[in-house]
Amino acid sequence: MKRILLAGYGNIAHAFEKIMYEQEPKDSFKLTVCDLKEGQDIFDFLPRHHDEFDVVVNTSVANSIEIARMCIDYGLDCIDVAGFADGIETDDTVSTPVYIEEMKRILCWPTHSRIMFGFGINPGILEHVYQRYKPQEPHYAFELEHDDSVSDEYEVFGTWSPFMYAEESCRAELVFGTRQNVIDVTQQLNDEGGTIRLTYHGSERHYLPVPHEELLSMLHSDENLLGTANIYQAPRGMQQHFLERGADITDEELLSIPVPHCLKGEDQAGILFWDTKERLYWVKSVVANQTTWKRYGTNAVCWETATGAWIAYRLLDAASTDHPHTMTELSQIMPEKIDALLKQIGLTFEIEEQPFSLEEFKKNIMRYFQIDG
Numbered sequence: 001m002k003r004i005l006l007a008g009y010g011n012i013a014h015a016f017e018k019i020m021y022e023q024e025p026k027d028s029f030k031l032t033v034c035d036l037k038e039g040q041d042i043f044d045f046l047p048r049h050h051d052e053f054d055v056v057v058n059t060s061v062a063n064s065i066e067i068a069r070m071c072i073d074y075g076l077d078c079i080d081v082a083g084f085a086d087g088i089e090t091d092d093t094v095s096t097p098v099y100i101e102e103m104k105r106i107l108c109w110p111t112h113s114r115i116m117f118g119f120g121i122n123p124g125i126l127e128h129v130y131q132r133y134k135p136q137e138p139h140y141a142f143e144l145e146h147d148d149s150v151s152d153e154y155e156v157f158g159t160w161s162p163f164m165y166a167e168e169s170c171r172a173e174l175v176f177g178t179r180q181n182v183i184d185v186t187q188q189l190n191d192e193g194g195t196i197r198l199t200y201h202g203s204e205r206h207y208l209p210v211p212h213e214e215l216l217s218m219l220h221s222d223e224n225l226l227g228t229a230n231i232y233q234a235p236r237g238m239q240q241h242f243l244e245r246g247a248d249i250t251d252e253e254l255l256s257i258p259v260p261h262c263l264k265g266e267d268q269a270g271i272l273f274w275d276t277k278e279r280l281y282w283v284k285s286v287v288a289n290q291t292t293w294k295r296y297g298t299n300a301v302c303w304e305t306a307t308g309a310w311i312a313y314r315l316l317d318a319a320s321t322d323h324p325h326t327m328t329e330l331s332q333i334m335p336e337k338i339d340a341l342l343k344q345i346g347l348t349f350e351i352e353e354q355p356f357s358l359e360e361f362k363k364n365i366m367r368y369f370q371i372d373g
Helices: 011-023 042-052 064-074 096-107 125-133 162-169 186-191 214-221 236-248 251-256 289-296 300-318 327-333 335-345 358-364
Strands: 002-007 029-034 055-058 077-080 115-117 139-147 175-178 182-184 196-200 203-209 225-233 266-274 280-288 350-353
Touching: 002 011, 002 042, 011 029, 011 289, 011 300, 011 335, 029 042, 042 064, 055 064, 055 300, 064 077, 064 115, 077 300, 096 214, 115 300, 125 214, 125 266, 125 280, 125 300, 125 327, 125 335, 139 214, 162 236, 162 251, 175 214, 196 358, 203 236, 214 225, 214 327, 266 300, 280 289, 280 300, 289 300, 300 335, 327 335
Parallel strands: 002 029, 002 055, 055 077, 077 115, 139 225
Antiparallel strands: 139 266, 175 182, 175 225, 196 203, 203 225, 266 280, 280 350
16 A cells, blocks of 8 residues: 655645545555645654655645655655756856756756656646657747636636746746747736737737746757747636736735636647747647536646646656656656556547647747747
8 A cells, every 4th residue: 555645735635636536446545644734844744754654745835856855865755746946056047058957967866766756737747748749850849728717706716826826927037948048038028018919719818938847858858849938828817917916916815816626618738839830739638627626626727737646656666766757758768658547537638730820929929039920
């Protein structure tokens, strides 16, 4: 029996718990919760109880690197849905190669246990989508997500952590990445009214680029990937609220924004590819909130993220114990295993050709790479 410690017991942890009870034999694991909201601190709890567990699943906002280091010291396997960004030590302005060298330093740690960094939807599953559907020629690839969730109860709401979304979209530097440079687009976004605008099926949508560390893994994995970014449209009420209030929103306000689960609408998340010529295609999942609510009692985004953690759990025995792993690495080593797990749980991907006009795409995204129509 696997003895699992859940670090954090928020929305994603609840979804992970539901997936485990559906997908795994009940006598094959035991879940224990360490919840900060109940006054439990993982950095105090784990040193006192580490011999009671085999695996730590970190869905909390606690420092991922420090939790991983503790797991290595205690010989525990570790699954983290966030990743290794806490361990990257750089100056304010650095090149992509410097970031990648920092990433490689972390991923070369000697471990003696299985350390899985960044196993959610992104980071996580979308890295696998990139590896499976990328062109063989030079190309650009963007994590692209529309969250079209609708609540009958709330106008301003999130589908994961409003606090973390604000940290990434309003308080962090918004960046695009090439093989050589990190491009700060914050000022340009402000000059253009605060968002990247694209027309999808006749409707104008507003996106924000969000800094995500898995983009480094993708850039490092394929020399044909010329540039990348994470481009995200949150539920529209919350996104507009953040755009209007920006960095002035207090932590207390952010923590008061609800994260409901019985929602309408759907989340579309995937990788938008451009082959630098005429082909623009989006490999995406379309997950309806009502489907995940009825099956798991959770919204689509939390279920997708928790699915990445469950996939990591199922890959533990196949992963090596000599260094930490990312989904990018395992997708290249055991793609069929990951495909089979996605099929088992019912997370499928489809290809949509030309979701945006090529002219608009070049004007509103590629201009940051100094490529326009």
